[in-house]
Amino acid sequence: MKKATIVAFDKFTDIDIFLAWDLLNRVRLRDKDFEVKIVGTSAKHRSVCGIDLDMHGQIEECNDADLVFFSSGPGTRALYKDPAYLSRFQLDPNQQLICSMCSGALILAAMGHLTGITATTYPTAVEALRALGVEVVEDQHLVVHGNIATAAGCLAAVDLVGWAVEKLYNHKVKEDVINSVLPVGQGQACIY
Known part of the structure; x- marks a missing residue:
């Protein structure tokens, strides 16, 4: 069984959670052995x-997930400075796919997962991410290094989830999932 966790918190950006939830559950409709959970601290x-x-579980579930997806939102500004929060994660980019939307990159940086690599984030979080020692790429919506990916701009979640789905499965599954949400005429019809 494969498991994806989407990390939520108070003041998360709605589209980050719900778009990732929808896309990842399109994978689950194809593979009943794929589990998707939204997790938090409450x-x-x-x-x-x-x-x-409502959460499906606690953030510790991220520690054994195949995919860990950090959302963004104003709530990240306190969390990335909270050692107690960060210590609950024991993530391993050698074994897991770890990704973030927009200011979720601040949490990845605070955990040390962006050390020595470039990343992207939403413009309002660029300076905070730089202050954590990360080289920020401002003109790309998706930056990938091995099993770590950062995305900027809420709709970049389509490409971010697509990257993760291709890594977990294959290009065909990714294309099927992504094409199913593209405007008519830009993708193929998928009936679920």
Whole structure:
């Protein structure tokens, strides 16, 4: 069984969680042995737009997941400075795919996963990411180094999840999932 975890927290960006959730569950519809969970530190977290979202588990579930997806949002600004929060993660980029949307890169950097590599993030988080010693690539929406990827701009989640799906499965599964959400005429029809 393969497992993907999507990390949520109070003041997460709605589209980051829900777009990744939708795309990854399109994989689950193809592979019943693929599990997707939204995890956090509480039983429920509230989005920037005010949606209360029930969690499927705690963040420690990330430690044995095949894919760990960090969302973004104003909530990252406190979390990346919180040693107690960061210590709950025991991630291994040699064994796991680890990725972030926008300011989620701050959490990856604070855990040391961006040391010595380049990354991207949303423009409002660039200076904070640089302050953590990361060389920021501002003109690319997706930056990949081995099993670590960072993305900038909410719709970049399509490419970020596509990268992860291709690494976990293959190019065909990635194309099927991504084409199923493209505007009509830009992808192929997929019926789920």
